[in-house]
Amino acid sequence: MLKFIAAVSFAFLGFLSAADARTITDAAGRKVDIPDKISRVLAAGPPASVLVYVLAPDKLTGWVQAPSDAEKPFLMPSVRDLPAYGRLAGKGGTANMESVIAAKPDLIIDVGTVNPTYASLADKVQAQTGIPYVLIDGSFAKSAETLKQAGDILGVPDRAKTLADYADAKLTDLNDKLATIPSDWRPKVYYGRGPTGLETGLAGSINLEILEAAGATNVAAAAGKGGLTQVSLEQILSWNPDTILAASSKFAASVKSDPTWASIDAVKNSRVFVTPSLPFGWFDAPPGINRLIGIAWLEKLLYPKVFTFDLSGEVRNFYKLFYQVDLTDEQLAGLLKGAATSQN
Incomplete structure (x- = not known):
């Protein structure tokens, strides 16, 4: 298994260096080289699944947990039956490196709390798989910023701006009215x-x-x-x-x-x-x-x-x-x- 991971990692890193790539700084201050064009994204946890889905459903490789029959009618038909890979981050991690590699993602994204524990996990998974792993701050107050950052990474800035404008307007109105209560x-x-x-x-x-x-x-x-x-x-x-x-x-x-x-x-x-x-x-x-x-x-x-x-x-x-x-x-x-x- 370790030889398999090492081989895949080497091959992936070789591809990434040969292809057009760019370096970004994620929310943990990590420098991460990501492909210019991203077609497949694996979500490390449930918040990341939602973020990728709302921005670029066609890039989502699968779910952390398969949608239930009750949830499916509220999702686009194209994503309802995507495979479930388990979660990499957070409490009760269930995904393994073999399933992560088998998903063939161009990128792994985690969204939510950013601290040394999550940064260490990202470094570990990236080292083991050769797949770029990006951390994004998922604080509610930063919802608009979260959408814009992820949209830039995924190559869907226009879609991200539309959703970010909604988030910004909603939170601005909320705070303005709360100030009167x-x-x-x-x-x-x-x-x-x-x-x-x-x-x-x-x-x-x-x-x-x-x-x-x-x-x-x-x-x-x-x-x-x-x-x-x-x-x-x-x-x-x-x-x-x-x-x-x-x-x-x-x-x-x-x-x-x-x-x-x-x-x-x-x-x-x-x-x-x-x-x-x-x-x-x-x-x-x-x-x-x-x-x-x-x-x-x-x-x-x-x-x-x-x-x-x-x-x-x-x-x-x-x-x-x-x-x-x-x-x-x-x-x-x-x-x-x-x-x-x-x-x-």
């Missing part, structure tokens, strides 16, 4: 993952990034700083959120019917909502460019008197622009089921 209007929110809802993100967690961007208080920040963690019902009761966001419809249903949750303001005031998730999560899972529609949803959910746009129209526009699919009325209703109040 008094602090005592800002909601206290608990976000629960999984069927029991007892997994959440601490202060600084990328999984709760858009909640902070929306000007809301993550009540779990009281438990400290970090990533995802398990909390207890007793902690949630003490935090007493006025809004609960549930990644799982099962969790949302249990909260509404379980008497042990009944004393929480969010439950008493019917402020328990399911985060939409097709084909990618609006709030999280993955924490990528897909969150741009999530911020529109949060605006309407948390501040309906300030953000008065038509949410249904915004969703249709986003899916057409980013995912290149036209939503049916039934699909739209399904996306928003359990995710919005009648006032939104």
Whole structure:
């Protein structure tokens, strides 16, 4: 196996040096030589899959995880049945070097948190395979920049500018309007993952990034700083959120019917909502460019008197622009089921 990797690496590097190439500096400060023309891209993790899909679906070699039957109708037909290679980066890496090489990518892209651990992984994979590996900052506040950088790398700057202009306009409008909202209007929110809802993100967690961007208080920040963690019902009761966001419809249903949750303001005031998730999560899972529609949803959910746009129209526009699919009325209703109040 090692001889196979070494042989492929040598051959690839020879090709790259012979072909037109350019050197870029990625988000980790790494100098990476990439081909001028990129036709096949392998995503190292879920956020990268979304980014490559929205920018250049024809260049996507496959998925980190195969789309489910429920997700496929919200994706372009050409990508629905691409193979799944597993993930290289992040928790629970499942891809192996042999499958990476077999995919024959011109480039590997990872998007999200950039730190020495991810940089070291990129260096290691690039050394083993000979395939250029680029890290891109996936911070939500830098969504427009992320799109432009990736678009330049992938050779689709016009497409990237269109999407980046949307992201820039959305975040500018968000911040302008948030500046007019008094602090005592800002909601206290608990976000629960999984069927029991007892997994959440601490202060600084990328999984709760858009909640902070929306000007809301993550009540779990009281438990400290970090990533995802398990909390207890007793902690949630003490935090007493006025809004609960549930990644799982099962969790949302249990909260509404379980008497042990009944004393929480969010439950008493019917402020328990399911985060939409097709084909990618609006709030999280993955924490990528897909969150741009999530911020529109949060605006309407948390501040309906300030953000008065038509949410249904915004969703249709986003899916057409980013995912290149036209939503049916039934699909739209399904996306928003359990995710919005009648006032939104």
